[in-house]
Amino acid sequence: MSAQTENILEVRNLKKTFTMKSGHKVEAVKGISFSVRRGEIFGFLGPNGAGKSTTISMLTTQLAANDGEILIDGIDARRDPVAARAKIGVVAQHNNMDRSLTARENLLFHAKYFGMDEAAAEKKADEYLEKFGLAEWQNDYVSSFSGGMAQRLKIARAMMHTPSILFLDEPTTGLDPNYREILWEQMLELNKQGTTIFLTTHYMEEPERFCENIAIVNHGELKALGTSSQLKALIPSKNILTLKLDSLNEDDARAAAALKDVQQAKIQNGTLQLYLNTKQPDFDGIIRWTEDRHKTLQNISLSTSTLDDVFLYLTGSAMNAPEK
Amino acid sequence: MNNPISSAFWAMVHRDLLAQWRDKGEFIFRVVMLPLILIITYGYVLPEIGLVPREFPTHMFAGMIGMSILITGIHGTAIPFTMDFNNMHEIEDRLQAPVPANLVAYAKMLVGIIEAFIGGLLVLPFSAFFMGSRVELALQGDRIVYLVPVLILIAIASATLGLLVGTIVKPMQIAAMFPGFLMPMVFSGAIFFTWKSLTAVPFFQKIILINPLVYANEALRFALTPQIDSMPIACSAGGLIISSLIMGYFGFKRFHYMCVNR
Numbered sequence: 001m002s003a004q005t006e007n008i009l010e011v012r013n014l015k016k017t018f019t020m021k022s023g024h025k026v027e028a029v030k031g032i033s034f035s036v037r038r039g040e041i042f043g044f045l046g047p048n049g050a051g052k053s054t055t056i057s058m059l060t061t062q063l064a065a066n067d068g069e070i071l072i073d074g075i076d077a078r079r080d081p082v083a084a085r086a087k088i089g090v091v092a093q094h095n096n097m098d099r100s101l102t103a104r105e106n107l108l109f110h111a112k113y114f115g116m117d118e119a120a121a122e123k124k125a126d127e128y129l130e131k132f133g134l135a136e137w138q139n140d141y142v143s144s145f146s147g148g149m150a151q152r153l154k155i156a157r158a159m160m161h162t163p164s165i166l167f168l169d170e171p172t173t174g175l176d177p178n179y180r181e182i183l184w185e186q187m188l189e190l191n192k193q194g195t196t197i198f199l200t201t202h203y204m205e206e207p208e209r210f211c212e213n214i215a216i217v218n219h220g221e222l223k224a225l226g227t228s229s230q231l232k233a234l235i236p237s238k239n240i241l242t243l244k245l246d247s248l249n250e251d252d253a254r255a256a257a258a259l260k261d262v263q264q265a266k267i268q269n270g271t272l273q274l275y276l277n278t279k280q281p282d283f284d285g286i287i288r289w290t291e292d293r294h295k296t297l298q299n300i301s302l303s304t305s306t307l308d309d310v311f312l313y314l315t316g317s318a319m320n321a322p323e324k
Numbered sequence: 325m326n327n328p329i330s331s332a333f334w335a336m337v338h339r340d341l342l343a344q345w346r347d348k349g350e351f352i353f354r355v356v357m358l359p360l361i362l363i364i365t366y367g368y369v370l371p372e373i374g375l376v377p378r379e380f381p382t383h384m385f386a387g388m389i390g391m392s393i394l395i396t397g398i399h400g401t402a403i404p405f406t407m408d409f410n411n412m413h414e415i416e417d418r419l420q421a422p423v424p425a426n427l428v429a430y431a432k433m434l435v436g437i438i439e440a441f442i443g444g445l446l447v448l449p450f451s452a453f454f455m456g457s458r459v460e461l462a463l464q465g466d467r468i469v470y471l472v473p474v475l476i477l478i479a480i481a482s483a484t485l486g487l488l489v490g491t492i493v494k495p496m497q498i499a500a501m502f503p504g505f506l507m508p509m510v511f512s513g514a515i516f517f518t519w520k521s522l523t524a525v526p527f528f529q530k531i532i533l534i535n536p537l538v539y540a541n542e543a544l545r546f547a548l549t550p551q552i553d554s555m556p557i558a559c560s561a562g563g564l565i566i567s568s569l570i571m572g573y574f575g576f577k578r579f580h581y582m583c584v585n586r
Contacts (some may be wrong), residue, residue, distance in 0.1 A: 060420070064584040086422035096413035100343035106417075112335030113421035115328030157417065 005074050008165050008196045009059070014068035016054050016220075028054040030220040031068065036165070036213070041187075041197040043207030045311070046217040052200040053093065055217070056169050058200070060090045072163050086114070089158030089166040089195075093173065095150050099143040103134055103153050106142060107160050114161035121160070128156035132186060148179035154184065162263040165196040172203060184210065204307040214307070234304050235313040236264040237275035244271050244299035245290060246260040252293060259289060268312045329491035330424045338374045338416075340404070342441065346390030354399065355443040358510070360450050362473055366516060367455040381455035383552060385422045386544035387515030389444050390478060393511075394537050395506060396443025397482025398489060405490025406498065409582050429576065433483035440479040462551045471547040478540040484568045485508055485536060487575030491582050498577040513537030518545065519555050536571075539563030 009202065016029040036042040046052045054089040057063035057305045059070055059080035070077040070084075077084035098106050106126055111121030118208075121135060129135040133150040158166055168187070172180040191197050192254070200209065205215045208228050216223045216231065224231055232238070245252070247265050254299060256265035256274055260282055274281075281302065290297045333361060335349050367381040367388070368442055386523065386560055408415035416570045418428045522529035532538050541562035554560070 044584050062416075062584070082422050082424060085420055086326070088420075090416075090420055092413070093414055096416040098343075098414045098417065100346055101339070105342075109335055109339050110417055113332045113340075113418055113423070116424070117534060134564070218387075297439070 003058060006037060007035040007037040007071075008073055008086065009025055009042075009198065010069070010071040010293045011059065012053075012069040014055065015066045016051075016063065017066055028220050029058070029065075031219070032222045033068075033215065034215050034222060034225055036196060036198060038164075039194060039196055040189055040193070040212040041210050043211035043214040044198065044200045045202070045204070045207060045214060045307070046200075046255055047202060047311075047315075048219045051220040054220075056167055056200055058196075060088055060167050061085055062090075069250065078263045078301060081286045086161070087164045089161070089163035091151075091158045091166065091168045093169040095154075095158070097145075097149075097150055097153060098143040098262075099141065101143070102139050102141055103176060104129065104138040110157045111160045124160055128159060131189070133182070144148065148175050148183075149174060151179070152184060152186070155183070156191075159195070163195070163284065165198055166190065169200050170202065171199070172201065172206065180206075199235060201275060204311070208257060208307050213253060216307075216311055216314060218311075224310070225316045228307060231307060233312045235275060235305055235310055237277055238305045239276040239279050239281075240303050240305055240309055241274040241276055241281050241286070242271050242299075242301050243274065243286070243290070243297060246296040247297060248272055252295070253295065254287070258317060260285060266313070266316075268316055273312070329423050329427065331432050333423050333427050333431055336418055336428060337434055340432060340435040341438070344400075345434070345453040345568060351439070351547060352446065353438075355392065355396050355446050356450065358395065358422045359388050359447045362390060362515075363447075363454050363508075364368075367451070367458070372459060375538055378458060379460070382460045382549055383518070384515055385451060385455065385459045386548050387462070387513065388447055389548075390540040390544045391510055391513060391539060393440045393444040393475065394482045394485075395510070395541050397440030397479055398486040399427070400439035401433055401486025402490035402493065403453075403482050403498070404432060405487065405579075406495055409491070410495050412454050415441040419583055420507040427575065427579065428583075431485060433480075436483040436486050437479040439569075440482045441475070444475070459549055460551070463548065467487055467547050467550050470543070470561075472542075474543040474547055474557075474561065474564075477543070477561060477568070480534045481540065481564050481568045482553050484572040484575050487579060488571045489575075489577035491554050497524040507533055509537055514541040516553060518542070520553050532565070535563060539567065 005167045012033045013031045014029055014033070018026045020026060020317045030258060032055065042051055044055065052064065058065045059077070061077055061084055065078060072084045073087045078159045098109065101109065107125040107128060111124065129138045132155065134149060134153055134156065137145070137149065144154065145153065152297050155171065173184055175183065181274055183262060187197060199207065199211065211228070213225065213227060224234055248316050250267065250268070252272060253265045253267050257260060258273060259274070261276050261278045262274045263277050287297060366376065366384055370376040371378050371380050415428065421423055489505070511537050513533065514537065519529065520537055539560045542555035543557060543564065545554040546557045546560060
């Protein structure tokens with residue numbers, strides 16, 4: 001048996017291009033490379049249309065890549081998808097539970113597809129139904145489940161065969177905050193027991209709280225990769241003053257960059273972002289500056305940098321901005 | 325020790341049969357309605373009022389069985405694939421199993437074949453009730469031996485056609501399948517006429533050779549009602565084998581495409 005590698009997942013120069021009906025080619029993933037360490041929670045972030053789901057589909061053998069290499073626990077997933085699938089658990093964004101089966105049957109059939117023997121499958125089903133708070137509803141059809149229950153069952157099912165890495169594609173999307181917390185408690189518990197978690201999300205606070213390493217993708221490219229603090233260090237300052245003016249142009253940004261305590265000024269997502277080297281900006285001076293430039297100040301806010309700001313700084317658009 | 329491939333395969337078959345069993349009312353309704361209405365109209369009412377000869381039910385008996393098997397098998401394979409790949413996504417869990425993806429298709433096709441046989445069996449009591457003594461089965465030892473292999477070939481053809489249709493048709497096109505695919509298949513499928521009787525309309529006789537139901541019904545006619553002139557068994561069986569191979573080839577190609585383009 002081969003020795004365990006430090007990285008459970010290695011992705012090199014992964015590419016995917018879709019050809020539309022019109023013949024137009026769309027490069028959804030443009031040669032991204034990264035690796036995920038064994039046992040970590042890895043965040044894969046990007047707005048809608050960034051290439052997150054395309055990437056996760058390729059990593060989980062659901063979509064053929066055009067080029068690149070995917071090593072899952074040392075197995076080349078493009079050459080040997082069957083062996084790679086034994087190592088992964090997948091929680092899809094959409095509901096793909098078997099609605100004609102009960103919750104328990106969903107778990108047991110999954111176990112059989114993965115070659116588990118019946119006794120082990122029954123034991124594990126008991127354990128996960130209990131752990132995910134579904135024991136009471138184990139004999140109910142999944143079609144009657146709420147979104148939160150179905151989501152928990154999806155994770156339980158993906159864990160049945162004890163995968164080395166669990167891919168979660170926006171697992172908390174559409175869930176209320178209460179359910180999101182419950183789900184996170186359960187995911188952290190799984191991670192504590194040794195499961196590597198690969199997470200895509202567009203809720204920025206989740207990777208900030210839970211992920212050791214975070215990759216930011218946009219337009220199919222890897223924009224940055226690192227820990228939350230490493231990513232935050234990419235932006236000029238922790239203190240950000242955001243001005244919403246009635247009109248904005250590059251001249252305004254250049255002029256704002258010359259203001260006192262302003263390290264850098266950028267127009268991002270229709271607002272003027274001032275990266276400050278102080279926690280207490282000269283608000284009066286800034287308001288006077290807008291008046292001098294004959295601008296109407298519609299909104300002003302001071303914040304400490306978050307991953308959202310990192311994303312805004314790197315890509316020029318907000319994480320949850322509507323797709324163009 | 326468990327063979328993971330066979331264990332996964334039988335689990336997939338079990339899952340499909342269980343799901344179908346839970347929906348048995350819909351299954352019986354779907355399988356029985358079309359043959360029932362055709363049997364009542366062509367096998368009972370029309371001979372009774374003298375619009376078709378009284379021996380007409382004997383002509384169409386093999387066709388009823390063939391149609392029921394083929395249509396049920398196509399439906400049993402095609403609709404789940406269409407819905408799974410495009411709407412329900414329930415198949416994804418099976419496609420994530422560490423077994424070759426083809427296994428998922430084989431399991432679904434086997435269930436389609438089982439359903440096809442059940443479809444054929446369900447038609448028998450209705451045929452007996454409405455056509456009864458009008459059907460003259462002339463079972464002969466040298467012909468009846470062909471029955472089981474012919475039934476198997478028809479069921480396989482139905483499952484391969486189901487695989488092809490199920491991986492091509494989108495859920496919103498299902499409504500168009502009935503008038504655009506199933507009805508032309510049924511009415512050109514040598515149910516109400518024998519293939520040899522079409523010598524008077526040679527273009528039609530040739531064009532319907534693309535319809536696998538023609539081979540199915542002619543092969544059944546050969547085995548069950550030898551007194552009616554049918555296509556030589558080598559041709560009808562050969563037609564079923566060739567159409568299964570062609571449909572299977574393109575069906576699996578489409579299936580692979582769907583598997584890695586989810």
